[in-house]
Amino acid sequence: EVQLQQSGAELGKPGTSVKLSCKVSGYNIRNTYMHWVNQRPGKGLEWIGRIDPANGNTIYAEKFKSKATLTADTSSNTAYMQLSQLKSDDTAIYFCAMGWELGYWGQGVMVTVSS
Amino acid sequence: DIQMTQSPSSLSASLGDRVTITCRASQDIGNYLTWFQQKPGKSPRRMIYGATNLEDGVPSRFSGSRSGSDYSLTISSLESEDVADYHCLQSIQYPFTFGSGTKLEIK
Numbered sequence: 001e002v003q004l005q006q007s008g009a010e011l012g013k014p015g016t017s018v019k020l021s022c023k024v025s026g027y028n029i030r031n032t033y034m035h036w037v038n039q040r041p042g043k044g045l046e047w048i049g050r051i052d053p054a055n056g057n058t059i060y061a062e063k064f065k066s067k068a069t070l071t072a073d074t075s076s077n078t079a080y081m082q083l084s085q086l087k088s089d090d091t092a093i094y095f096c097a098m099g100w101e102l103g104y105w106g107q108g109v110m111v112t113v114s115s
Numbered sequence: 116d117i118q119m120t121q122s123p124s125s126l127s128a129s130l131g132d133r134v135t136i137t138c139r140a141s142q143d144i145g146n147y148l149t150w151f152q153q154k155p156g157k158s159p160r161r162m163i164y165g166a167t168n169l170e171d172g173v174p175s176r177f178s179g180s181r182s183g184s185d186y187s188l189t190i191s192s193l194e195s196e197d198v199a200d201y202h203c204l205q206s207i208q209y210p211f212t213f214g215s216g217t218k219l220e221i222k
Binding site: 100 | 116147149158204206211
């Protein structure tokens with residue numbers, strides 16, 4: 001059974017960074033893409049970017065190019081997303097998802113930005 | 116970027132009703148259209164992929180179709196467990212883009 005387990009909720013101060021993790025079990029992430037999606041309170045889903053863990057190749061939505069950094073560790077089968085220069089507007093739930101058409105999702109992690 | 120225009124933004128229907136949600140793509144996306152169901156406090160669940168293919172375990176009352184640049188998710192007979200938000204996603208071109216979502220409620 002494929003499972004994506006995300007790290008716990010984060011509380012970050014404005015201007016700081018947080019690093020989220022997404023550990024995959026039941027499938028080798030070398031053989032797929034890992035995506036990250038956010039959902040601001042009461043809003044829809046927004047695609048942030050994806051990484052090919054086999055070679056580290058990344059693609060980002062334009063608005064997240066300076067905000068998010070995607071990495072992956074194939075030895076631990078884990079994907080990561082670092083969010084930098086946090087602002088209140090970054091407060092959202094962040095999901096990792098796996099596969100070309102995002103067939104598998106993590107449980108989501110709430111990131112709250114507040115001083 | 117490809118824009119996905121989803122309608123309606125909210126929908127209230129009675130149990131047993133036929134319900135249709137639509138996404139219109141601003142450019143040709145072929146059949147690279149996925150539908151997700153998201154219940155309150157939960158992660159999205161893929162329901163339909165490739166515009167018309169039902170995910171394993173999804174009830175057969177759900178179906179997906181395409182007419183030109185319009186993609187539809189249809190529930191043939193609404194059940195109470197179908198109350199959720201529904202989202203479409205195009206995956207033919209980066210950046211992937213979602214529709215704005217549809218909130219489905221029981222009347």
